[in-house]
Amino acid sequence: MSKVSVTGSKRVIDDVIEATYEHHSLHVTDYDERYEGFEPGESLDGAEAVNERLVTVRSLESILDVEGDEIEVGGALDDAALEAELADVRERVNALNDEHDELRAEIRDRQEEIDRMEPFAELGIELDLLGGYESLEVVVGEAKPDAVEAALTDADGIDAFDVFAGGNVVAIFARPAADADEGVLQDSLVGVDIALLEVPDAEASPTEYVAELERERDDLRSDLTAVDAELASVKEEAAGFLLRAEEQLTIEAQKKEAPLSFATTENAFIAEGWVPTETYADFEAAIDETVGDHAEVEELERASFTPDGDHHTEAVGGDGSASGAAAASTAGADAADADDVEREAATDGGHATHGSDDPPVVQNNGSAAGPFELLVQGFGRPKYSEFDPTLLVFLTFPFMFGLMIGDIGYGVLYAGIGWFLYANYDGAFREMGAVAIWAGLFTVLFGIYYGIDLFGYHAYPLLGIDSWPVAKGLSPADLDWALSWLVVSVVFGLIHLNAGYVLSFVSNLQQHDLKHAIYESASWLLLLNGAWLWIFSQHVPGPKPDFLFESVSVLTLGAVTFSGFPVAVGIAGLVAAGLGVVLLAIGEPAELAEVLSPVVNVISYARLMAVLLAKGGMALAVNLLAFGAYIDNGGSGSFHFIFSAERLAEVQAQPDSYELVFAGMTTAFDPASIGAVGVVALLGGVVVAIIGHIVVLLLGITAAGIQGIRLEYVEFFGKFYEGGGDTYLPFGYERQYTAEDN
Incomplete structure (x- = not known):
């Protein structure tokens, strides 16, 4: 990537923005106000109006639920036509939407009234009979009649009462004693589980009133259906216009807000950013063709980065001319007071840049490994200086997942779920679907290897096969296989971690020198391999379990026997590990506290088994x-x-x-x-x-998926990868609905 600056007079800022936008290659760097005499730019005239119209368009799309999957590309819309049609669509949609909301509110009110009246309809007593008495108190509520009668039988202050029940509703009529206080009936029901109901004020009978409310509700629902049909008609007519308008206004808004990232004076501007080095010449030519001498494009640096974030500037141009201040002054000569433009000079006599930002990153791992960028980005996008581990994750994560589940039935379901996500969604869900497909396929492969496992059932007898040589190790006769899978997990961990340390060594060698590579990477390689050579050797065999060596015979079905590496190899391993400790003490003494991590990290892979x-x-x-x-x-x-x-x-x-x-x-x-x-x-x-297999299926996702990702992130990435890079977002827009001549 090349860092470039575009310096010019404000008279041509619109043309420069247009040319840059159309070229679609400049990743713009925000100006951070670090230089005296410069300040961030302001939006171009008309930005506020454009954004208001854009908000309106998106609001209408939300109301109409416009997606645009089948909208064809259309021509450009001039401002007058766009404004007129937008006003017409807004008026129609807002009117229908308001009517839609009002109808829904009325339907809700009717339904609430129906819910309130239905208990009285169940009770079967006319509403005018439930109140208005001088000598009686009446209470209506939802309660059990037996509980009410028991409470009132023993109540003081009640001379007589009667309880009428209908469904879950009771109406209680009581004559208070002559000396009783008002409200004695409700007081007598304090210990009863009763939900009191307010008697509605209605002239019709409860049943008739509920029927009338239901008719009104149904009429309102019919009106709502008609309004929804009108909205659907408007959507069909206006969807294409709205999508084209949104795209056109989005492009216009981005152009008008571009100067917010520029460094500006009263008469000049400086825009900086990153372009792929191979496109720099075309970018420079595009600006020159548009504004000629009124703007200058300069390649500031071709960044070469080290894994620890340091960078240097590769020589560009060779003559050290065309500093930012000089270029700004030259471009500003077309306007008054342009000679006042100043900019801090770079230490090498060249252009002083906005800041020390890293180049943005483009990940391109092809169609097969590409979806696994999702897992890498979950940890952090690679920096410009780092090795992109996506391919290695593609090669190892499905393998680990398949090893941990190893069942044809589950694998087919995982792949099926992945295919559903891949075929029906875009973005992260589509990538997740592709990852699930690969994980499912490896699960099927290991399921075949483990004995044609089908939802935990060994199906090989169904094929006329009497026995199967490989097992997971769950049966009493197969316990040796369980221990063998532990050894397989450890060996896989050794290979995985070696790859991480080798990548670290190569990066340090390329970006620093051999000394850094030896101290920071080779030391750990020696520790890792030396320690495990000794563990798998016959040197001091007492504490070492026999299955470390016998598992080789189990895994090879008796074809190969292994009694451990010779004593001399074990001693050589100890020497190598000791040398690794010495190198670590010389180059990175602070890391001596982690000297046992190579052994611990490998054991962590036992989670596979x-x-x-x-x-x-x-x-x-x-x-x-x-x-x-x-x-x-x-x-x-x-x-x-x-x-x-x-x-x-x-x-x-x-x-x-x-x-x-x-x-x-x-x-x-x-x-x-x-x-x-x-x-x-x-x-x-x-x-x-x-149900049991569904639970196992879901737990397989969480267990195998999470453990596999953990091994990638913690054990593997921790050896060579930091992440934290920025996505390459070139200034421009990928059109979908409008023509390029817009």
Whole structure:
């Protein structure tokens, strides 16, 4: 990327903005008021009016729910035509929208009145009979009649009462005693669970009144439907105009507000930003063709950055001429007092820039790895100086996810969910869908590898295969596989972290020198590999578990045996680790406190095995509850699901050969003697299986997804990646609805 400045007279600022906008390559840098004599620019004339119209257009689009998926490109709109049509659409839409809101409010009022009257309609007593007595007190409310009668029977101050009930509503008529206070009836009901109702003031009977309200409500709903139809008609007519108007006004607003990022004086302006170096010549030519000598374009620097954020300026031009102050003065010569323009000189005699901003970043990882930029950006967009790890995340995250879940059924569902997101949404949801598709495909692949696992069920017998050599390690006979997956997780962690440290070494070597690369990266590489060479060696074998070495034979199905690296290799590993500590002490002594992190970070990858066993165990438990399971070889073999009452009887008849783990719910159903209990058990088992596997599916997303991302962010990125770069946002607009001649 090249940092450039455009310096010119304010007389041509409109033309320069237009040319820059059309070229669509300059990432504008905001001026931060650091130089005496310069101040941020002001919006061009008419910006306020443009923004007001833009707000109006977007408000109308929101009311009409305009999306524009099928709107064709149209021609430019002149200001008079745009203003006239916008006023017409605004008037029609606002009138219909106001009517829409009024109708909704009236419908809501009618519904509230209906809700208030319905209890009285259930009660079945005319409203004029529920009040107006001199010798009686009347209360209406929602309560249980028995509770009301019990309370009033024992109440003092009540000579007589009667309770009428209809649905959940009661009407209580009571004659107070001669010496009772007013309101004695309500006081007597204090201990009763009753919701008092206010008697409406209406002449008609409750039933008739409710019916009339419902008719009015239905008429209002018909009117509302008609208004919605008119709004839909207006949307069909005006959607194209509104989208074109929004795009045109957005472009105009951006142009008029562009000077807010410029450094300006009374007569001149300086705009700075970044352009791809290969486009600089075309950008300079575009400005020169538009305004000639009234503006000058200068390439300030071609930035070369180091991973720690330092940068230097690659020589540009060679003669050191055309400083910012001189260029501003030259351009300002077309206006009065332009000679007063000054700008702080750069230390190398060149242009003094707005600030020390880093170049913006463009990520371009192709169609396959591209969606994984979403995961990288969740940590932070790469800086201009950094290696973009998107490709490595693409190669490792789906692998880790598939390893942890490893089930064909779940994998197909994950891929299906991903396809739905990918096909129906844009932006982040579409990218998330692509990530889910890749994760689902790897889950399917590992599901096949683990024994054609289908929702926790080994389906290889259905293909006529008697046995499968690979297992997750959930059965008593397969415990060696569980420990082997722990070793696989550790070895994967070693490879993953080595890649991170190698990237750190290469970056330091390219941007600094060999010394920095050795002290800051090679030291950790020596520590990492030296320590784990010793762990996998026969030097001091006592504390090292046997499965570290035996797992190689398990994983290779006996084709390769491994008893550990020779003692000499282990000693060499210790020497390498010690050398790493020495280099670290010389180059980065503050990091000696983290000297054990290479060992700890690798062990952190054991979560791959943990999630694999946890999710496999959950799927096994769901199937066990629903379909029943037993272990063959008297309890020392593998899990097998029962499914049927007939098979359950066979298992129970051979206790020496089979250990019954759980009989299962569906096995209570016997087709030979169908009974109610068996049918209920069958349905219950199916429900348990469906809900259980949905839970496992969702927990797989949170467990495997989060743990995989954590390993990428914490263990892997922490070795070479910082993030925090800025997105490359060139000044301009990608048109969708208006022609380029606008």
